[in-house]
Amino acid sequence: MSQPTILQTIVAHKRKEVAARQELVPVKLLESSLYFQSKPLSLRQYLLRENGSGLIAEFKRKSPSKGWINQYAPVERTTLGYMQAGAAGLSILTDGEFFGGKNEDLTTARRFNFCPILRKDFVVDEYQILEAKSIGADAVLLIAAVLTPEEIHTLGSLARSLGLEVLLEVHDGEELARSADADAVDLIGVNNRNLHDFSLSLDTSMELAAAIPSEFLKVSESGISTAAAIGQLREVGYQGFLLGEAFMRDARPERACAALVQEIAALPKAAVTF
Numbered sequence: 001m002s003q004p005t006i007l008q009t010i011v012a013h014k015r016k017e018v019a020a021r022q023e024l025v026p027v028k029l030l031e032s033s034l035y036f037q038s039k040p041l042s043l044r045q046y047l048l049r050e051n052g053s054g055l056i057a058e059f060k061r062k063s064p065s066k067g068w069i070n071q072y073a074p075v076e077r078t079t080l081g082y083m084q085a086g087a088a089g090l091s092i093l094t095d096g097e098f099f100g101g102k103n104e105d106l107t108t109a110r111r112f113n114f115c116p117i118l119r120k121d122f123v124v125d126e127y128q129i130l131e132a133k134s135i136g137a138d139a140v141l142l143i144a145a146v147l148t149p150e151e152i153h154t155l156g157s158l159a160r161s162l163g164l165e166v167l168l169e170v171h172d173g174e175e176l177a178r179s180a181d182a183d184a185v186d187l188i189g190v191n192n193r194n195l196h197d198f199s200l201s202l203d204t205s206m207e208l209a210a211a212i213p214s215e216f217l218k219v220s221e222s223g224i225s226t227a228a229a230i231g232q233l234r235e236v237g238y239q240g241f242l243l244g245e246a247f248m249r250d251a252r253p254e255r256a257c258a259a260l261v262q263e264i265a266a267l268p269k270a271a272v273t274f
């Protein structure tokens with residue numbers, strides 16, 4: 001039998017974790033959270049702001065591919081610094097086992113910032129959507145590689161019914177074709193990292209851009225570190241750029257974010273209109 005891929009390992013662990021958590025924190029309790037009643041902010045709108053950076057700045061302590069990236073940066077200072085630097089929104093990893101995050105990280109970021117926050121986790125169950133809402137998220141990630149089109153429809157529709165936006169992550173044309181469900185998805189993120197073997201290539205985003213239907217806002221994810229790369233991605237239609245490691249490997253991630261925002265501001269305006 002072949003070895004499970006890292007993605008399969010993470011998802012198997014996540015299913016157990018969610019089952020256990022559901023016992024501990026019943027849906028009724030999630031629904032009684034103060035955030036459950038609040039109106040989410042639109043990641044789409046913030047990414048589309050005129051003269052904005054289009055950056056979604058991620059808080060990620062570690063990853064299966066890189067190990068520890070930053071064990072010490074505090075979530076308050078970092079996220080507040082990201083937003084003051086000019087990021088359009090935040091992405092907070094809440095997976096503990098593989099990424100060193102927790103739900104409280106997102107809630108802390110929520111308390112310190114007025115901006116859209118993406119809950120970055122491996123969603124396999126409707127419970128996690130309710131949980132995302134209860135901890136103060138504005139948007140959730142769904143990963144096409146681990147979900148059927150039916151699951152994407154159900155999970156995405158539930159998220160939307162709660163006012164959350166849905167970022168669907170794809171890695172190739174086949175995933176895109178089967179999962180781009182306009183009734184359940186708002187933004188499409190092309191992950192430049194292959195979650196099966198961790199290889200990285202911006203060509204993934206460059207090649208898939210034209211195949212993404214225009215009703216979805218296009219986001220390029222992973223392996224981005226320079227304004228030049230963002231310039232190229234903008235030219236083929238991307239309006240959102242999700243960066244984690246390029247910021248987090250700095251002792252002060254917010255400083256790295258501020259430097260990149262300055263460079264983005266100096267880019268020539270995208271030559272094409274889309």
Ligand SMILES: O=P(O)(O)OC[C@@H](O)[C@@H](O)c1c[nH]c2ccccc12
Nearest residue numbers: 191221222223224242243244245246
């Ligand atoms: O650190 P990077 O290479 O800038 O990548 C950020 C983000 O795209 C990456 O963390 C990510 C993309 N999709 C995910 C799914 C789960 C966990 C993490 C991710």
